[in-house]
Amino acid sequence: MTIRHFLKDSDISPAEQAEILNLAIEVKRDRLKYQPLVGPQAVAVLTDKPTLRTQLSFCVGVAELGGYPMFVDGKLAGGGVRESVADVARVLGRQVAAIVWRTYGQDRIEEMAAHVSVPVVNALTDDYHPCQVLADLQTVAEHLGGVDRLSGAKLAYFGDGGNNMAQSYLLGGATAGMEVRIATPAGFQPKASILAEAQAIAQETGGGVTVTDDPVAAAAGADVIATDTWVSMGQEDSAEARRSPFVPFRVDDAMMARAASDAIFIHCLPAYRGNEMTASVIDGPQSRVWDEAENRLHAQKALLIWLLDKAVESGTVESGTVGSGAVGSGAVGPGAVGSGAVGSGGGESLR
Numbered sequence: 211m212t213i214r215h216f217l218k219d220s221d222i223s224p225a226e227q228a229e230i231l232n233l234a235i236e237v238k239r240d241r242l243k244y245q246p247l248v249g250p251q252a253v254a255v256l257t258d259k260p261t262l263r264t265q266l267s268f269c270v271g272v273a274e275l276g277g278y279p280m281f282v283d284g285k286l287a288g289g290g291v292r293e294s295v296a297d298v299a300r301v302l303g304r305q306v307a308a309i310v311w312r313t314y315g316q317d318r319i320e321e322m323a324a325h326v327s328v329p330v331v332n333a334l335t336d337d338y339h340p341c342q343v344l345a346d347l348q349t350v351a352e353h354l355g356g357v358d359r360l361s362g363a364k365l366a367y368f369g370d371g372g373n374n375m376a377q378s379y380l381l382g383g384a385t386a387g388m389e390v391r392i393a394t395p396a397g398f399q400p401k402a403s404i405l406a407e408a409q410a411i412a413q414e415t416g417g418g419v420t421v422t423d424d425p426v427a428a429a430a431g432a433d434v435i436a437t438d439t440w441v442s443m444g445q446e447d448s449a450e451a452r453r454s455p456f457v458p459f460r461v462d463d464a465m466m467a468r469a470a471s472d473a474i475f476i477h478c479l480p481a482y483r484g485n486e487m488t489a490s491v492i493d494g495p496q497s498r499v500w501d502e503a504e505n506r507l508h509a510q511k512a513l514l515i516w517l518l519d520k521a522v523e524s525g526t527v528e529s530g531t532v533g534s535g536a537v538g539s540g541a542v543g544p545g546a547v548g549s550g551a552v553g554s555g556g557g558e559s560l561r
């Protein structure tokens with residue numbers, strides 16, 4: 211078996227996604243239950259772009275898993291500038307149990323993953339934000355009363371259909387069996403290859419995907435209303451030119467009124483009140499954005515627990531080792547998820 215990474219939403223099957231989401235709900239109830247990184251073993255949290263939530267939730271999460279979060283400033287590290295991404299990967303892979311990376315092109319994180327024998331996690335690229343969508347799915351599942359309720363739920367997204375959130379909603383939502391509606395102006399469509407992949411997944415799961423320039427139709431009866439900034443990281447120079455096409459896609463009280471009466475509003479944050487949504491929506495009673503931000507922590511911990519377990523299962527990481535250099539004393543081992551649980555050393559395996 212080869213090492214499992216999480217480079218995009220469709221790297222996990224529908225059953226695996228459900229397993230991770232249920233684990234996320236479990237670790238939210240008992241935050242220190244699983245200690246797969248006890249030692250502490252390190253996880254590199256590397257970012258080439260600005261971040262609050264991502265660095266916070268991964269660093270707190272790794273610490274709560276008994277590990278050491280090694281934050282690496284991507285600009286200082288200079289992957290692809292000072293040295294190749296492959297060489298960065300080779301160095302990191304010898305010293306850490308997993309690599310979390312926020313970067314630009316999807317090709318960069320794929321190159322990283324190709325040169326390490328530890329799990330690599332996409333913490334946002336230009337194409338995808340899969341950890342955010344895991345947290346969003348957890349938030350929706352909590353609202354609906356369980357992970358099994360995601361199937362058939364309607365999620366309507368308003369904004370740039372070609373940004374990483376829209377594209378991850380397509381893949382992650384389809385994997386969950388949801389009906390994903392992307393409401394976006396002409397010229398801002400998702401990549402055709404990603405839309406085609408989401409359609410294929412939806413056929414398998416019984417979900418559905420739609421891309422429309424009609425925000426009113428997209429909102430009708432939706433269980434979840436989602437939006438994102440109109441200006442993604444790296445697009446700041448064209449911010450003003452990008453504004454006007456998106457105005458009809460702003461989420462306001464009238465838009466929320468078209469959704470189901472118990473619909474929730476989500477936004478990955480940071481949010482810009484008066485642009486993609488009104489203050490009355492994000493600060494209103496249907497908003498779940500703070501739960502969603504908290505769920506980054508729980509969803510990513512569940513993902514790391516799961517990936518570390520798979521790494522041992524694959525045989526690419528030996529029990530009690532990180533990469534090719536022994537670290538610690540058996541914290542990561544077959545079925546060891548939970549075996550280093552705080553207190554008694556007991557805990558549960560995923561198998």
Ligand code: CP
Pocket residue numbers: 260261262263264265334342478479480
């Ligand atoms: N939602 C999100 O990824 O937040 P940050 O950019 O602050 O990490």
